[in-house]
Amino acid sequence: MAATASDSEITKSDKYSILLPTYNERENLPIIIWLIVKYLDNSGYDYEVIIIDDGSPDGTLDIAKQLQKIYGSSKIVLRPREKKLGLGTAYIHGIKHATGNFIIIMDADLSHHPKFIPKFIELQRQHDYDVVSGTRYREDGGVHGWDFKRKLISRGANFVTQLLLRPGASDLTGSFRLYKKDILQKLIDSCVSKGYVFQMEMIIRARQLEYTIGEVPITFVDRVYGESKLGGSEIVQFAKALLYLFATT
Amino acid sequence: MTKLLEWVSVFSALFAVWYSLIGGYVKHPLIEKNMTLILISPLIFVILFGLYAVTVVLYRVFTFNNCEAAAKELQEEIKEAKKDLHEKGLRW
Numbered sequence: 001m002a003a004t005a006s007d008s009e010i011t012k013s014d015k016y017s018i019l020l021p022t023y024n025e026r027e028n029l030p031i032i033i034w035l036i037v038k039y040l041d042n043s044g045y046d047y048e049v050i051i052i053d054d055g056s057p058d059g060t061l062d063i064a065k066q067l068q069k070i071y072g073s074s075k076i077v078l079r080p081r082e083k084k085l086g087l088g089t090a091y092i093h094g095i096k097h098a099t100g101n102f103i104i105i106m107d108a109d110l111s112h113h114p115k116f117i118p119k120f121i122e123l124q125r126q127h128d129y130d131v132v133s134g135t136r137y138r139e140d141g142g143v144h145g146w147d148f149k150r151k152l153i154s155r156g157a158n159f160v161t162q163l164l165l166r167p168g169a170s171d172l173t174g175s176f177r178l179y180k181k182d183i184l185q186k187l188i189d190s191c192v193s194k195g196y197v198f199q200m201e202m203i204i205r206a207r208q209l210e211y212t213i214g215e216v217p218i219t220f221v222d223r224v225y226g227e228s229k230l231g232g233s234e235i236v237q238f239a240k241a242l243l244y245l246f247a248t249t
Numbered sequence: 250m251t252k253l254l255e256w257v258s259v260f261s262a263l264f265a266v267w268y269s270l271i272g273g274y275v276k277h278p279l280i281e282k283n284m285t286l287i288l289i290s291p292l293i294f295v296i297l298f299g300l301y302a303v304t305v306v307l308y309r310v311f312t313f314n315n316c317e318a319a320a321k322e323l324q325e326e327i328k329e330a331k332k333d334l335h336e337k338g339l340r341w
Contacts, residue, residue, distance in 0.1 A: 034330040142314025219319035247253045
């Protein structure tokens, strides 16, 4: 009984800090915040959203300030930076200011739907996972707005990666994840790559450090506003990172 | 052990077995009878694996969920959000 009581104490004090790195997301930011508030207020979990805007010229920060007025500064926290400095450092910057013991990372471009966050949290609690990753490649997961070529590249790259690295997670390049805060810090410290392949290295390092990983199938709706990025340089970056991790982990 | 080393060790072991068979280090009538097959067996393996890979990848491409319902739901929610945020005084 005593154990159960203390467990529920811990559960009660759990707080989830959602990190939203933004760059020119003026159109999307209000919607994503609205959706986060809708689904998390409903679920009753304690949370905060940390918006890390990298000096967007489109005035994303002004919109963020308006949203803070609407929803309150305990829920919406603004931690802007002067200029574009990359994803890894954005997370470090966010963690520093996060008051939660769990960190949720997601894109602000509406491709990641906040309705999955309560599912991440439930799964984490059931198994005490160190990391919960959203996956587009399993069960009801999927992607909207991709043509045949894009799907082929994605599935092909995923097949090769699974074969070479056996990472114990089906979606390596996705960036919709929940981490225990101290573990995210350790993972970031052990990662060397930058940009788009950073997400892949994070999950590979998690396997290497023997952290437990859970997965929630997610639907990924490719950018509603703005442009989607996958070019030749991304594929080269991906291949390089794959070989690097193959040889070193 | 890195993944690269794992691959190198497994392939070295397989190569050693194959080489001992074609090099005549192991003698058995069955081996001599199937020498051609043994000689080309790595090639057969590569072809079969290639077919397996292509089949799996194509199957997964064609069964990749399109999430039409999720996209539609999101569009509805965007409309709802815009309306609600406008009422709350957000201008953008």
